[in-house]
Amino acid sequence: MFDIAPDHAIGLYAALVALPVALLGLKLRRASALVPGTVLGASVLMAMSGAIHLGLVWTHRDEAFTAALFVMNGVAYIALSQTYTWRWWRPASVALITATLLGYLGYIVLNFDTPDQVAIATKLIELTALGLVLVPVRGARPWRRLRWSALGVALPVLTIVTVATVWVDALARPDAQHVHAGAVLQQTNDVATPEQVAAAQRLYDQTTAAIAPYRDWRTAWAAGYRPGGSQTMPSTHWMNQRYVDAGYVMDPQHPQGLVYANTKHGPVLLGAMFQMKHLGEFGPDPGGPLTAWHQHEDVCFTPFGIEFSLMTPTATCPVGSIDISAPPMLHVWIVDNPAGRFAVDIDDKVVRKIDQG
């Protein structure tokens, strides 16, 4: 969702070329002086959307049906972007934009396409164009009430449905590198070799032995580990800033973090966490697919209570929180975690069982 699909990049370039051309076209046409600014804005945005669709034809030429739809869509958008003085321009534009949006949603629900930055940007351009088409202008009496209703109800509903569909699709059908919401996995071989299995076992044994004293949280506290988040959650990462700053790389004696379950009996050690210093810099991977690191991307972080949520497809976070990405990390779970000893997450059921125990 936050990447650009290689076959969609050309659409972005087409839009960037179309923007100045469309603005120049407005300057040169006398008719542009006769229509409101909202209509001109919609014209420019539709020209950009048309250019994106036409640009995508080349990279989708193997998919005849999709390519044909792109051609029809692109031509219709370009035509409407130039015929804004036409009497039926507004109904035609509303129909085209709505059909395009719903058609795209159908495409991703049916898994014909996966949403990426170009697709989401195009949908935002189209939704903005739709809003500008619907805005009633001074003196325009016919359909005024209907246009206000459409602007106040239909546009928000369409926007929320579009964003929600894109988000649900991205979360429900992640690619191989995004198995966990907000986390990107290190690329590895598919099946661990016997050497990698042995190396993973060594790392597990060394780490388990090294962090054994920290089963008593007071020892961890004395060593410099501090809770790095809300302790009302099932588990909390305790971070050692000294080890983070020192940049130890997967050193079982100096794990940058420890993970504790927050139980009614106090913190119970679940495992350790190694973390690299810099974004995009994955650590050594002795166990291949067994010990793949992961990097958290586009997480909304708030210092109020040190809590997290996920950035929306429209790249916004709740006010008071900021979008951050955390450098690659690798967990080693010393409790029996069904997802694996080095899994991205600890299973909630395990934490609940420990709490009840």
Place this chain on the structure above:
Amino acid sequence: MQSLSWLIAGISALPFALAGEVDIGVLGLITMLLALGTLLLGIGVLWRRRRARAWAIALEVVCLLGAAVLLVLPIGYNSGVVSLMVNVALPIAVIVLLRKDSSQAFA
């Protein structure tokens, strides 16, 4: 569009609030109030209210400065196409479109 974008951000915080992240939930509610305020500002601009125009420009300047700071800081802030469109291009477009204060246009 900006109001809707914030509304979605506000709604997105609610599942995390239900999972126990109370502060994120409060921020989500504040974000939805901001979305409502932005919507009212948009209506005010459509009605040619001068005060709404001033507030809208101020809001966009704050958004733009905030985005600029986050883009510069080494925190891995998203600099994708959508982020740049929503957090940089949209505020710039609104500021540019509202910059002319014609006494005939705004009252």
